Amino acid sequence: MKKFSLSIAFALFASAIAFSPVNAQQDEAQATFERTWYATCYTEKNVEKCYQQSKELLAKYPNSTYAKNARGKVDSYEQSKALDSVNEKFQAALKAYYAGPDANKLDQLFVAGDEFLKVVPGNQYVIGQVALAGAHGSMGQIYKNFDKVKGYGEEALRVFEPTTAPEGWPKADWDNLRELITAQVNQFLGYRLIETKGDKAQAVAYLTKATEVKNKDGAGWKDPNNYWLRASIALEEYQALRAEYDKLTDEQKTGEPGKELLKKVNEVIDNKLIPDYARVIAAATKPEAKSLKDAAQPSFDAYWKYRTNAPEKAADYLKTFNADPTVASPAIPVKAEDSATGSLEAPAGTAQKPTMVVGGGPGSAPGAASKSATNGAKPASTKKAAPAKGRKGRRP
Numbered sequence: 330m331k332k333f334s335l336s337i338a339f340a341l342f343a344s345a346i347a348f349s350p351v352n353a354q355q356d357e358a359q360a361t362f363e364r365t366w367y368a369t370c371y372t373e374k375n376v377e378k379c380y381q382q383s384k385e386l387l388a389k390y391p392n393s394t395y396a397k398n399a400r401g402k403v404d405s406y407e408q409s410k411a412l413d414s415v416n417e418k419f420q421a422a423l424k425a426y427y428a429g430p431d432a433n434k435l436d437q438l439f440v441a442g443d444e445f446l447k448v449v450p451g452n453q454y455v456i457g458q459v460a461l462a463g464a465h466g467s468m469g470q471i472y473k474n475f476d477k478v479k480g481y482g483e484e485a486l487r488v489f490e491p492t493t494a495p496e497g498w499p500k501a502d503w504d505n506l507r508e509l510i511t512a513q514v515n516q517f518l519g520y521r522l523i524e525t526k527g528d529k530a531q532a533v534a535y536l537t538k539a540t541e542v543k544n545k546d547g548a549g550w551k552d553p554n555n556y557w558l559r560a561s562i563a564l565e566e567y568q569a570l571r572a573e574y575d576k577l578t579d580e581q582k583t584g585e586p587g588k589e590l591l592k593k594v595n596e597v598i599d600n601k602l603i604p605d606y607a608r609v610i611a612a613a614t615k616p617e618a619k620s621l622k623d624a625a626q627p628s629f630d631a632y633w634k635y636r637t638n639a640p641e642k643a644a645d646y647l648k649t650f651n652a653d654p655t656v657a658s659p660a661i662p663v664k665a666e667d668s669a670t671g672s673l674e675a676p677a678g679t680a681q682k683p684t685m686v687v688g689g690g691p692g693s694a695p696g697a698a699s700k701s702a703t704n705g706a707k708p709a710s711t712k713k714a715a716p717a718k719g720r721k722g723r724r725p
Contacts, residue, residue: 337709359390366395366714380406383535398716408448415445419455426462432473435466439481452489453495457506460485464517474523482514505544512542512549519558529562537717540655546614550655553621556608560625563601570594595663603632604650604658611650631676638664 366386370379383399383406390396406410423439426434442459460481466472489510494503519535522528536559542549549555574582574590581587606629611623633643642662649659 359393362386363393364390364638366399370398376406395716408522411449415441415448419445423458423462428468430469430471432466432471435462435472438462439477442481451488451496454506456481456485456488457510460514464513467517468513468520475525478517479521480676482517485510486514508542508544509548512539512544512552515539516555516558519555523558523562531563533559533562550653551554553609553610553612553618553625556605556612556654557621557625560602560605560609560628563597563605567594567597567602570597598632598636599661599663600658603629603636603661606632607647607658608650610647628676633661635676636661636663637718 362382363386366379366382369375369382379402383402386399387396393399419441421567422434422438426438439459442455445455446463449455460478463472463481467475472478480623489507490505492507494500504609515535516539519532519539522532522535536555539552540555541552544550570590570593574587574594577587577590583686606625609621609625610629613619613625629647630643633646634640637643639662646659646661649656
């Protein structure tokens, strides 16, 4: 009996501790705080106050039923603040670059874009705008780090490959930015290979890919840069063949070696140089493209005269490309060949290098999407239900 009595006494003592006034007060204080926190975060939806109270709840009551929800509020708020900061910096750098493009501003934009993507990896809007700015700076001949621009450009092509707009993007915004990236990044990749003496066939493939884009504002198919750059590659091919021909003896020039080289020369002129110079002339309709048209016109005239000796027929040929520069070239009315002379009277070819025409007006980024697509360049938030009120045994 004595032992039994001691057990009962111990149980009563423990119970008294569990339900002591001190513990009851602590429990009630937690419940009161939780009620206040819940009202702030889910009824009033006061974001700033909710953040402060959520931090306080985690510090004072880490074992609270609402600790997980409070942690989510804290993390969400801090991520939003971090995003606001990098977004503001990125938008400022983007605006500054297009307001007065130079290499330093482009590097600053790259840094701002990289910082943004650390906070929101894979953000399409930022990836796209960085790639477009890089292509703009390179084609505008103010930025020479082609490998860096290539990296940004290839990433943008990968991200914007899908034709279906991602969640949060209006289809029109996605399609427009996708077209600009496809056209301008492929153009840059072709330009890069030309400038670095890379694979010419691959450069032509990139430039042709750019012309396949039929953007409503003319990007791709009506961009004279694409045709001028393709013509510049063809010109090198022509000049190499001409140099090879010039090394032949007079006997060789009138013989099979000369005839074979003349055939190759004429194929380059008829299938590449004349059509692409004509396309430049057709596409270079804006005042800023005048240097390209002024460079293409005399070259077209010279090759046309050499192959046709019929300048009066040139106008009708040129009209073919006005509506759509990508159409196939009509047959060129070539004059009869006189292989007996062994002479090659074709033009030597222009060495002129006009300034490229670059898009993106001062103060505005090309392909800017609507606010609904970019959400201020933020990802769409995921809505979560409010936690169930109260814990077992009591309600806050």
